[in-house]
Amino acid sequence: MNQQKWNVSKRISLALLNLSCVLMVPTLLAPKALSAEKILLYIGPLEFSLAVESLEAYATDGTIGPDLAVYINRLTEEQREQFRELLTTPAKLTPVAVAQFLYSPQGETILREVGKLIQTRAGQSGFYAIRSALILAAADPEGLTPLNVLKKFPTYGIRINSDRAFGLLERVSGVIRDTQVAIAKIEQLSLTEAQTVENANFPLNLGEMGAVQFNKQTLTLNDLPRKRAFFTDLYLPQTDRRVPLIVISHGLGSDRQSYEYLATHLASHGFAVAVPEHPGSNDSQLQALANGLAKDITPSRELIDRPLDIQFLLDELEQTYPQQIDWQKVGAVGQSFGAYTVLALAGAQINFERLQTECDPDNPKLNISFVLQCQALDLPPLNYNLKDDRVKAVIAMNPIASTIFGASELNRLEAPLMLVTSTADAVTPALDEQILPFSGLTIPNRYLVMLKNGTHFSTIGASRNDVELPPVAIGPNPAIAYNYMESLSVAFFNTHITQQPQYSPYLSAAYAQSISNRAMPLSIIQSLSLGESQ
Incomplete structure (x- = not known):
């Protein structure tokens, strides 16, 4: 992101913080009085919660509540600003466009997978709740922002499937590691080959437009x-x-x-x-x-x-x-x-x-x-x-x-x-x-x-x-x-x-x-x- 080399621990910390936001990037009638107040993560008998209100306060004026501090304090100043901007940056999509995508076969396939990770407080699939929240957020004057999606989630709590979440994070870190190894090897092979060529001469400027009409x-x-x-x-x-x-x-x-x-x-x-x-x-x-x-x-x-x-x-x-x-x-x-x-x-x-x-x-x-x-x-x-x-x-x-x-x-x-x-x-x-x-x-x-x-x-x-x-x-x-x-x-x-x-x-x-x-x-x-x- 922005060419910055984040180490794995910082990537995971940020992922835990905005997991419910990032994975929701792309029934209309949800009760307006009901909306998510907390993001809940259960690890064995332990419950960890993050209030949506804390995220809203941070996005509004940079206030860091106690429940948010444990995550935010792990980030650099630049990463904090990036996350704060992410929370309130709207996607320029109409509710009709969002609904059409989410009701398409491809959209439903994505929703099914995300719904296994982001669930209702009762542990049920978040399929319908996520779809409702995305459409309602797109129809809201504030627009389709990650923070607004959380606020429109039509249950009291958003439960993160911890087994799936940590399995996902482990796989993500593995993919990041393997990708970095492959990239480094390709760079080294290319550099080594380039160094074996003495007095390389490339007289043609192939990036310039040719002379043919x-x-x-x-x-x-x-x-x-x-x-x-x-x-x-x-x-x-x-x-x-x-x-x-x-x-x-x-x-x-x-x-x-x-x-x-x-x-x-x-x-x-x-x-x-x-x-x-x-x-x-x-x-x-x-x-x-x-x-x-x-x-x-x-x-x-x-x-x-x-x-x-x-x-x-x-x-x-x-x-x-x-x-x-x-x-x-x-x-x-x-x-x-x-x-x-x-x-x-x-x-x-x-x-x-x-x-x-x-x-x-x-x-x-x-x-x-x-x-x-x-x-x-x-x-x-x-x-x-x-x-x-x-x-x-x-x-x-x-x-x-x-x-x-x-x-x-x-x-x-x-x-x-x-x-x-x-x-x-x-x-x-x-x-x-x-x-x-x-x-x-x-x-x-x-x-x-x-x-x-x-x-x-x-x-x-x-x-x-x-x-x-x-x-x-x-x-x-x-x-x-x-x-x-x-x-x-x-x-x-x-x-x-x-x-x-x-x-x-x-x-x-x-x-x-x-x-x-x-x-x-x-x-x-x-x-x-x-x-x-x-």
Whole structure:
């Protein structure tokens, strides 16, 4: 958080203090006279309580009551201010949007897990109470703040399931420790490799716009058999020669503008770039959910439809531009859900057997991306033909990969692969979703790119319906990550798509070190051993 290295004990202390707040981040008629007065934690015969009134007093004027002092005194001054700000920072969501999310299948899945931890005083699941509190808080003039959610909780006390809480904290500390070990190893491997290169020389500034002129047009594609129409932005270089093609697939809740910066950069370097907008998982889908016009964050079928969108797009472009595009030189880039999409295109198949084992409701993961990955179990367990042989190389940024694929499926890939991981990614956690899967890879031409201090949102550009995110979610200046992705994508696709060996040195640890920014240090490695991998 804010690049500050908290030790494990301070993390746990803060987690105990705001457990009921942080885990509730995303029946209307609850009795108004009844609201939570205490947060209760039972350890054997002992009861520990924290009055909601104490939290409110602290948030209002910094007063530290006796019951709060035992926790607050463990924090630094900066951490205290962060926590105080957290208590009263509203999420800009309407009660309708909150209700629609919490009544969606994905929202109910999250509520069920949180309800096992945050319970009523009688020890019953907090499922309905949490949902009620979140909706009522969103409808209140004070807005949806963690403190207001506590005040709207429709029972006298909020009981924390101590066994589950301490088990969770133990697992969290273990994940933090293992992640830090993995990050340190990647940094060391990258640094060691960079130091072995004497007199490294990188004359090309790959982060600068190229000299190629291009035109942008928006296409409307209609796949009649699937009853699926979608827009695609096509950036086509103005040249007499046939050009390579790169497809960019956006993440859940984004749109085709979110990687316009990368599309224009690649086009200026001579690549045609196609950026489709996936209608079942774009920003319009989330807006429809918020307005009560959709029941899912994204339907399970989207796991199949997204790769098929790109197959259809390639078919249409091949018919329309048979001479302008070199169909032996096609690559793909995706982020998050888009990274899943391009990995499926490259040949990774949905691993239904692994999903059956890992998606265990009695053993929830500390990984919010499991909500999306485990949705695949709603699909018929068929051998879906999502691979497209035209795709010759893939960049997957912040992918979901641990369970829906696993290393066994990723090792099916024949195309060169670049996995991009961000160490502060709370949506697709670096260790589970990218680092461990990468450590199990044996395919040639593989790269792991690590953005230290980067988040899930660091590489996502501006788009038409941007939601304001807190600084901790965005991380360091996104322009740093944009520059990394621009430079590395030019190097990667010129090496593995256009077969220009002079770009190969730019896919090295030495090059990473040469462009690394200390606010978001960059590392590149080509192999990693962490013991047993997923």
